[in-house]
Amino acid sequence: MAEITYLEAIRQALFEEMERDESVFLMGEDIGAYGGAFKVTDGLLDRFGEQRVIDTPISEAGFVGAAAGAAHMGMRPVVEMQFIDFISCAYDMLTNYIATSRYRAMLPCPLVVRGPSGGYVRGGPFHSQNPEAAFLHTPGLKIVYPATASDAKGLLKAAIRDDDPVLFFEHKYLYRRIKEELPEGDHLVPIGQARVAREGKDLSIITYAATVWKALEAAEQLEKEDGLSVEILDLRSLLPMDDAAIMQTVKKTNRVMVVHEDTRTGGVAGEVTARINEQAFEWLDAPILRVTAADVPLPYSPPLEDYVLPQTADIVTVARKLAAY
Amino acid sequence: MAEITYLEAIRQALFEEMERDESVFLMGEDIGAYGGAFKVTDGLLDRFGEQRVIDTPISEAGFVGAAAGAAHMGMRPVVEMQFIDFISCAYDMLTNYIATSRYRAMLPCPLVVRGPSGGYVRGGPFHSQNPEAAFLHTPGLKIVYPATASDAKGLLKAAIRDDDPVLFFEHKYLYRRIKEELPEGDHLVPIGQARVAREGKDLSIITYAATVWKALEAAEQLEKEDGLSVEILDLRSLLPMDDAAIMQTVKKTNRVMVVHEDTRTGGVAGEVTARINEQAFEWLDAPILRVTAADVPLPYSPPLEDYVLPQTADIVTVARKLAAY
Amino acid sequence: MAGRAGPRARGQGPKPATRGNASRKRALGPRPSAHLTRDQQLELYYWMRLTRSLEERLVNLYRQTKVVGGLFRSLGQEADAVGSAFALERRDLLSPLIRNLGSMLVKGAQPVEIIRQYMAKGDSPTRGRELNIHYGDLDRGFIGQISHLGDMVPVMTGVTLSFKLRKEARVGLVYVGDGATSTGAFHEGINFAAVQQCPLVVIVENNGYAYSTPISRQTAVVELKDKALAYGIPGVRADGNDVLAVYDVTKEAVDRARRGEGVTLIELMTYRRKGHAEHDNQSYVPTGEIERWERENDPVDRYLRVLTEELGVAEKEIAAVDARVINEIDEATDAAEASPMPDPTDALVGIYAEPARIEPLWYRAGVRSAVDAHERAVGWGTFNG
Amino acid sequence: MAGRAGPRARGQGPKPATRGNASRKRALGPRPSAHLTRDQQLELYYWMRLTRSLEERLVNLYRQTKVVGGLFRSLGQEADAVGSAFALERRDLLSPLIRNLGSMLVKGAQPVEIIRQYMAKGDSPTRGRELNIHYGDLDRGFIGQISHLGDMVPVMTGVTLSFKLRKEARVGLVYVGDGATSTGAFHEGINFAAVQQCPLVVIVENNGYAYSTPISRQTAVVELKDKALAYGIPGVRADGNDVLAVYDVTKEAVDRARRGEGVTLIELMTYRRKGHAEHDNQSYVPTGEIERWERENDPVDRYLRVLTEELGVAEKEIAAVDARVINEIDEATDAAEASPMPDPTDALVGIYAEPARIEPLWYRAGVRSAVDAHERAVGWGTFNG
Numbered sequence A, B: 001m002a003e004i005t006y007l008e009a010i011r012q013a014l015f016e017e018m019e020r021d022e023s024v025f026l027m028g029e030d031i032g033a034y035g036g037a038f039k040v041t042d043g044l045l046d047r048f049g050e051q052r053v054i055d056t057p058i059s060e061a062g063f064v065g066a067a068a069g070a071a072h073m074g075m076r077p078v079v080e081m082q083f084i085d086f087i088s089c090a091y092d093m094l095t096n097y098i099a100t101s102r103y104r105a106m107l108p109c110p111l112v113v114r115g116p117s118g119g120y121v122r123g124g125p126f127h128s129q130n131p132e133a134a135f136l137h138t139p140g141l142k143i144v145y146p147a148t149a150s151d152a153k154g155l156l157k158a159a160i161r162d163d164d165p166v167l168f169f170e171h172k173y174l175y176r177r178i179k180e181e182l183p184e185g186d187h188l189v190p191i192g193q194a195r196v197a198r199e200g201k202d203l204s205i206i207t208y209a210a211t212v213w214k215a216l217e218a219a220e221q222l223e224k225e226d227g228l229s230v231e232i233l234d235l236r237s238l239l240p241m242d243d244a245a246i247m248q249t250v251k252k253t254n255r256v257m258v259v260h261e262d263t264r265t266g267g268v269a270g271e272v273t274a275r276i277n278e279q280a281f282e283w284l285d286a287p288i289l290r291v292t293a294a295d296v297p298l299p300y301s302p303p304l305e306d307y308v309l310p311q312t313a314d315i316v317t318v319a320r321k322l323a324a325y
Numbered sequence C, D: 001m002a003g004r005a006g007p008r009a010r011g012q013g014p015k016p017a018t019r020g021n022a023s024r025k026r027a028l029g030p031r032p033s034a035h036l037t038r039d040q041q042l043e044l045y046y047w048m049r050l051t052r053s054l055e056e057r058l059v060n061l062y063r064q065t066k067v068v069g070g071l072f073r074s075l076g077q078e079a080d081a082v083g084s085a086f087a088l089e090r091r092d093l094l095s096p097l098i099r100n101l102g103s104m105l106v107k108g109a110q111p112v113e114i115i116r117q118y119m120a121k122g123d124s125p126t127r128g129r130e131l132n133i134h135y136g137d138l139d140r141g142f143i144g145q146i147s148h149l150g151d152m153v154p155v156m157t158g159v160t161l162s163f164k165l166r167k168e169a170r171v172g173l174v175y176v177g178d179g180a181t182s183t184g185a186f187h188e189g190i191n192f193a194a195v196q197q198c199p200l201v202v203i204v205e206n207n208g209y210a211y212s213t214p215i216s217r218q219t220a221v222v223e224l225k226d227k228a229l230a231y232g233i234p235g236v237r238a239d240g241n242d243v244l245a246v247y248d249v250t251k252e253a254v255d256r257a258r259r260g261e262g263v264t265l266i267e268l269m270t271y272r273r274k275g276h277a278e279h280d281n282q283s284y285v286p287t288g289e290i291e292r293w294e295r296e297n298d299p300v301d302r303y304l305r306v307l308t309e310e311l312g313v314a315e316k317e318i319a320a321v322d323a324r325v326i327n328e329i330d331e332a333t334d335a336a337e338a339s340p341m342p343d344p345t346d347a348l349v350g351i352y353a354e355p356a357r358i359e360p361l362w363y364r365a366g367v368r369s370a371v372d373a374h375e376r377a378v379g380w381g382t383f384n385g
Ligand SMILES: Cc1ncc(C[n+]2csc(CCOP(=O)(O)OP(=O)(O)O)c2C)c(N)n1
Pocket: B029, B058, B060, B082, B086, B089, C097, C099, C147, C148, C149, C176, C177, C178, C179, C180, C181, C183, C205, C207, C209, C210, C211, C272, C276, C384, C385
């Protein structure tokens, strides 16, 4: 079977779920005839028609809210943010209406909001965001952020079938950069389970999305240059978070680094650190160290962006410090 | 000098700053003739007129954005959210336009967004929120959340004079429940400095807003019943966070609990924990424990709300566990 | 400005009936209400009376501090809520606001549910999770609102979009206040619905105020029906205190939507005679305004006159309805008062489909209830719906 | 739907000039442009030519991969940007969008700044922090946009509110595209400005598309000027490809605002001849549409005819302007190419007034620059303005 990219994996997931369940339909800006800003939905209009691939006005709150209404009635809307940065315009709708729907009104709201996220692409402050932390403290939502083509496909299919609202973040840096062979058939990856991206015994790197690849780069280098055996845990799901998998790697290596691309203060790493601290404090031989972006809006010029975002060399530096601790 | 309430302290701050600087003006829903849903701005219309106390249409994004524009032009807008829960409607404006303004465009944006926050008042899921965590990972914003009348006044005056945008959260449970004598004259409390609310040596409780009072209650009980000496640090400012004060109390007691009213996952406690872990790991004799709300939208019925929110007895329970660790 | 405050300024007040007539003329052939049976005519009265009396009962309970939180009235607006909801079929869905108790009752909401909600009881429709009339039931055809104004418009756009996609001949009705027309959600929702030609009816209840804010500070348009012009949809205005006029104008819009002709915006002229909520003393209202509406334009009085003078309904038939209403409310009150408060740990149930219940925080394991109770909060009466 | 796609469907296309005339007729007495001096008439040509030639230069740099990120064109829309900005005074403030390079140039933006921005240089106005023409200068009277569409409307409401509060006789002008009229921010911003009677002019640039989305899928209104009716403000439509008509209609609105008569919405009919950004192949555009606009309705060609045939400007005067433009752009290009890229650690400066600089992350202390560079990202050409 042929290798496919992260982007094609997402398109396959949409295609297969729309084939499987006619209540699945898409809404978003320019997703029809144009096929989406990144061509993720390319070809879907031809296959499924205007009733199921709906170009919307520029109104994120409007069509995310509409997705909620349709979901109440038994549809399975999948909404695209042209760039995930625009999800901020639907923040109220997502956190107040959608996330609380089942709890306050016993009203299921199964929908998916997906879109291109993340930096390393010279997108500047409004086309590079990682919004996961802003939604992490909203009970009722689920959040996934895959790092591989296989997880992108499996998690999106699971998200569409999930009975609760799921935010599905896609890393645009990975769209066409990574390829892999995917398992045959109806490939599903359960939401809420982390993945060991690399086995190791000396220290653990807990991360997700694009920085999984930087961690892998760093691990290779550390193995070669320092003979360090690094374990990498790819969270994949941020909400719910896989505490068991986190504690397992912590108890195995006793040294932990949390890496993410988002800014440091208030980022997901804080939550991960707090959970480890509560559930595995005794197993820690060193402080949990964070490698993240600096606390600024992401600048656009390459030297600035590269300086602000976490890089492989940063992970190497911190890993050495951790190993020597 | 007479004792005044937390609410009167806020009104005094507004009054004094409007007297001092005519570029200060207010916008919000029903803040003029009606004096605001909680009467915080009562009397200000009579004193300062319709030009400086502006009733707005129901458009949080609209008038928060307007505040930004006015701020660019040298005005000092102070915007009221009728309930802070509605700040979600201005989330895009605050995080994308306002927070980035100085950095991306060298354009100062000095404004204050304030409003009644928090629970313990049977307000239900949409009139009880604590939105601080949603903004904590937005560089460019400042966030304060006072627990006392004195800090409410001093921090609001400082926020209005600050050259950057400040989110000023007021705890509605405290509005009329606490009273104190305020220092004479131009009382300012610098943003970014925590306050030791109670001296102690056995363990530290790091908290802010209404739960400062629950921590104080618990500390009294622990002193009486267990002879435990509890130190309480009131953060007051969440962004920037006073790392020095945090590390000082950690290094003094070596046992730390972080308490907040907001939901647990993704809450501010995670960030505090991560900072302590990085900067004072060696000083920890026990895991940092969190006392927070449960991860659900805040329900309205008293037995449910009381069960979901952190209570004094929870702090006592966890403190005993921490002391015995 | 002050002079322009309040509806009177815009020539409403005593005689909006004429506007109602205007909207009646728009009807092709006989007015839809001409086809109402005598039972249905009486039923309209029953719903209005039930709405008013139920709210009056809630006021008593509120005064006895048995209501948890604020109390919201629709006094003087009963015709707008009842007449519009009555124009829907059973399969249709409506999204009520805080002044639409009447609409919910027409759609099958039970008085005992309402009282349990206000008393935060464990067997209330939301099991004590949400306030006042914030609840829904898709089977009966009404959906629960949230506080954030405007948000229900996009939601109902999606509800009716699903009707369209599935080719179901169902219609959706969403209410917004004059104030909520200023929200971005209102704009984005209607615009999308108009483009998609969703079977949606948008009713703007113009009751003169948004909390304390008169329309003159809410918008520079004189007639809110003109908001429709920005979306390429028809906008009509009718007398919201004439229940038959409300029924007529809504029925026409509902039929139009069902025919697949898309969205209609209806402005109903009415007046909020009570404060925003029970705590609000209405100090901002020009003197005499409330009294004049009460005296000259009470929707129940007006309909009573129609019933007795035009439709030949006998006093004793009216009295029978009144008696039935009081009786139902008495029974509902007794049942609600007897209801239990929620079990605290129910707070952990149903945030997700899976897991159906979240674990209590470790230090709460085994704890059945919170330890310290809190007194009624000062100022909580000001919480909005 | 497809049939209705694109501007042609709505009877635009070849002869919008008539509409322009319509708007001229609206002017009381002689059109404002009748008072333009000969120098000003030539200046208008200069700005349009500078806009077009500068963008053409940027295309060359883009093809040489010297532009970092996407490239946005206003080809065929130069008259709308230039004519409207020209109607402002120096003290007035405008908020441009991605198609308003011309407006910024009129307001004093320098070609070298624009090229430095596109090349992400360290001495660009945003020091490499923001993309393309996302920058501003209050002294020169233009404010930097952010990507989130609609957000600049409330911001300009606040800017002009401050003019009103301080009784300054200044005016604000904000541009929005046809697509951005669907945003909640547009609605909330205009509505508030209308209520407050702010000295604000809102220009809706109707260029037929929002990215690939034709107006028929953006809104159900036929003329975007009718959006004004929802806010109780005047709405006018004019020919956006007739620079004098644009100047006239804008000048009238600006004067009106300066007189304290409040907000005006202007719809300018134009056409986006290039894709949303340089990467966009416009496959969604009906065949012939672009060519027809180019052939029959190019704003520069049209104004050249006016200059030479009606205003008696000589060919060689035109040629002189063209030469001056090319010369200025050459110099700007050389200067921009010679500019340095930013110093990486400048990324830590100026997020707050205090502290003026944040500390580098501990593991970066001493590190001057990031270690691994990244190749040009696939698909980044699709990034929007
Ligand atoms: C987005 C938002 N902002 C503010 C509020 C607070 N609030 C609740 S009701 C209300 C006034 C509503 O007025 P209107 O829409 O006219 O409805 P009415 O109460 O008159 O029926 C306000 C401002 C809210 N609920 N939602």
